[in-house]
Amino acid sequence: MKIELDMKSEGIQFNNHSDLCIGTGRMGLALQENYQKQLRYVQETIGFKYIRGHGLFLDDMAIYHEYQDKDGKTHVEYNFTYLDLVMDFYQEIGLKPYLELGFMPEELASGTQTVFYWKGQVTPPKDYQKWTDLVVVTLQHLMERYGEDEVLSWPIEVWNEPNLPGFWENADMEEYFKLFEVTFKAIKAFNPKFKVGGPAVCGGVEETWHPKFLEFCREREIALDYFTRHFYTIDQPTVDGHYSYTTLRNPDESLEELSVTRQTIESFEEFKGLPIHITEFNTSYRPDTPLHDTNLNAAYVAYLLSQLGDTSQLYSYWTFGDVFEEMGVPFTPFHGGFGLVANGNIPKPTYWTFYFFKQLYPNCIYRDNNVIITTDKDKNVRIVYWNFAEESLKIHFKINGMKGTQSMIHQVVSPKTTNPRKVWHDLGEPASLNKEHLTLIKQGAQPKLISDLLKDGDFEVEIKSHEIGLITLKSVKIKSDRGFYIDRI
Secondary structure (H helix, E strand, O other): OEEEEEOOOOOOOOOOOOOOEEEEOOHHHHHOHHHHHHHHHHHHHOOOOEEEEOOOOOHHHOOEEEEEOOOOOEEEEEOOHHHHHHHHHHHHOOOEEEEEEOOOOHHHEOOOOEEOOOOEEOOOEOOHHHHHHHHHHHHHHHHHHHOHHHHHOOOEEEOOOOOOOOOOHHHOHHHHHHHHHHHHHHHHHHOOOOOEEEEEEOOOOOOOHHHHHHHHHHHOOOOOOEEEEEEEOEOOOEEEOOEEEOOEOOHHHHHHHHHHHHHHHHOOHHHOOOOEEEEEEEOOOOOOOHHHHOHHHHHHHHHHHHHHHHOOOEEEEOOOEOOOOOOOOOOOOOOOOOOOEEOOOEEOHHHHHHHHHHHOOOEEEEEOOOEEEEEOOOOOEEEEEEEOOOOOEEEEEEEEOOOOEEEEEEEEEOOOOOOHHHHHHHOOOOOOOOHHHHHHHHHOOOOEEEEEEEEOOEEEEEEOOOEEEEEEEEEOOOOOOOOOOHHHO
């Protein structure tokens, strides 16, 4: 395969929003030291703008409380101690929260159904006025602490996957629509500048929940700010012990779901052009899937990142790290968790997918199913490539307009060069890592770096199976010190 193009090629449409939002385990985990170490690492090396996760109103955040006075009358009080600690930390490392409103405080819940190891309450509020008071008072507190303009820049989403009975009692569509309407209108009445979206549903409901939700918003004159949904790309997993194993779908088949969502939105005159926010995406929707820790996952997600901006204005990878306890505390460092980073601050292969996409220059001059080529104003070139097929792929690059000598810095992430899970396996799969283990596994988690000098932007790359890479080309003039000759050494 040969790719030949001119540096003066007109820009190719490529919307790279890969660093706009990242997912997190429940908010209360942000109080843990290990969580903070992982998120600091991700922010310092990649740098996301927003962070979105569950648990704002879970009881471990301790915000909502009811008590009875001496006359037996029930009162509500709020405690923002832990919320302030979490939000201060996010502010410190340059993150804005994407506020998911959920789950239900136990004292406010109408039932007893919970989800996950940490028992998130998923029943409607027993009193909708107390629910909207909780939302508004929380936003008011945040604005007083962090400033009105700052908090108004934080997107808001109402609930999480209400189309699933595990996340919303009986997956009751009408009850969710009620929750959304009263919440949306309460927020807008408090301050109409807030941006609020929903319905935060998972895939497979493009023909049901999507149009019905938009019909409801139209009937109730709800001026939705954006449409939120989730996006996963696997078939039904098989569970074995602590792990689930699955088959990846053809990515184009999964991406077609997003096209259907886009078409549905465009079919409503009131909502034409409405942004789509994918507030969760990954390959598997389970945090016990060994696929997440692999080079295949990295290459497959690279293809998704090259495509998601065609339909969606925000897409948030689920999640930044493996401090995550939906199914309990993990037994081992490589347990198939969602994170870009394994416990011990070990970057997984998919971490480098996001790191590489972050390095891309603003102007795209070429894009296909395996390669994106970008340039900057100084005519430097950056290329990201990927290959999730089982066969290798050879590409001959010829970039016309690059004259003279170019420095090529080539970073390679493949099963043989960058595979921390394999190093861990070859060390005997220790459940607890000592310092030696951690040092070796981190060494095995780094990309292979190849440097070279090229002439006239002409070179060839063999992309191995499940490999991703970043190539940087810059014109250079060698200015050797007097008496230094590299070939004479």
